[in-house]
Amino acid sequence: MNPALWISKTGLAAQDRQMSIISNNLANVNTVGFKRDRVSFEDLFYHIEKQPGALSDQQNTLPSGMQVGSGVRITGTQKVFTPGNYQTTNQALDLAIVGNGFFQVTMPDGTAGYTRNGQFHLNTDGTIVTAAGQPVEPNIDVPADATSLTISEDGRVMASIPGQVDPIELGQMTLVSFVNPAGLEAKGGNIYIQSAASGDPIEGAAGTEGLGNIKQYTLETSNVTVVEELVNMISVQRAYEMNSKVISATDQMLQFANQTL
Known part of the structure; x- marks a missing residue:
């Protein structure tokens, strides 16, 4: 030729x-x-x-x-x-990471997946899950009679219960970072998984160890x-x-x- x-x-x-x-x-x-x-x-x-x-x-x-x-x-x-823009919503389970980090979810095969999509929901058991039903790690269960949820910048989830003056703490969301996030393997469905190039996940509370903060009633749009x-x-x-x-x-x-x- x-x-x-x-x-x-x-x-x-x-x-x-x-x-x-x-x-x-x-x-x-x-x-x-x-x-x-x-x-x-x-x-x-x-x-x-x-x-x-x-x-x-x-x-x-x-x-x-x-x-x-x-x-x-x-x-x-x-x-x-790079971060996308941040959009304010009126949904209590709409969360955005302002800074570095990923939410951790449990995949159907039991392995860990990671996402920047904080558009979460409750399943029939009251567990916080993704739109595809993948539970957020660590698992947080919301009581059926909870009237409101408050999620702090460091990931603490508080619920108001009828008949109780003070809200109760349901748990704390953690974030995960990687040495080389560009090395993560994209699986679709807004999910990434660890690869040999990404390094091991580093888990911690939001706002610590270089991780970003969690912003409630907010979504991170596409960059x-x-x-x-x-x-x-x-x-x-x-x-x-x-x-x-x-x-x-x-x-x-x-x-x-x-x-x-």
């Missing part, structure tokens, strides 16, 4: 994959706690036809040589854990910036078009060469 055709093919594949990442970001612009992805590129190996610094004659050396690249590829994607994603989309589209034009131009050159032979 003509090298220019192959190089352009790698460019088309890379830009197509980046467009998929951008479309996923835009699709989740209203997903609570969603963190946008960004793409990392790298150039492929080079054909060294003339080594830089090699002798060009008995007295002189080549200043740059001749190195011909073979295209581009995507090396990976990275979650960008996707629509204008930025649209600009990136236009840039990807133009790059895709240019790679397509290189294929067309190379094809015309090959046709001309065949006709002249």
Whole structure:
């Protein structure tokens, strides 16, 4: 295959994959706690036809040589854990983490999952759970006759009970942090799980050990910036078009060469 055709093919594949990442970001612009992805590129190996610094004659050396690249590829994607905007609600179980950290939930298989989505609910047992029914760790059960819930910035959950003057403490929510949160594995459903790259979870009370505070009646919105994603989309589209034009131009050159032979 003509090298220019192959190089352009790698460019088309890379830009197509980046467009998929951008479309996923835009699709989740209203997903609570969603963190946008960004793409990392790298150039492929080079054909060294003339080594830089090699002798060009008995007295002189080549200043740059001749190195011909073979295209581009995507090396990976990275979650960008910058904070989103904060939206005030009127739901007592809408919680946002202001700062670093994740809520910890129990997955169906018993393993731990982590999320920034604090849009919680009560199940039939009165346990605080996610929208998918995953219990928040540590488990906190709310009495059926509780009239109101108050969750402090450090995660203490208090409930007002009819007939009692003072609210009762039901438990304390804890947060979890990681040395490398970008290394967490995204499972969908606003859930991340630990990976070898993320490091071990570090659990603690909100507001301690570098963890953020918990804000009640608040949700953290997606950190996707629509204008930025649209600009990136236009840039990807133009790059895709240019790679397509290189294929067309190379094809015309090959046709001309065949006709002249």
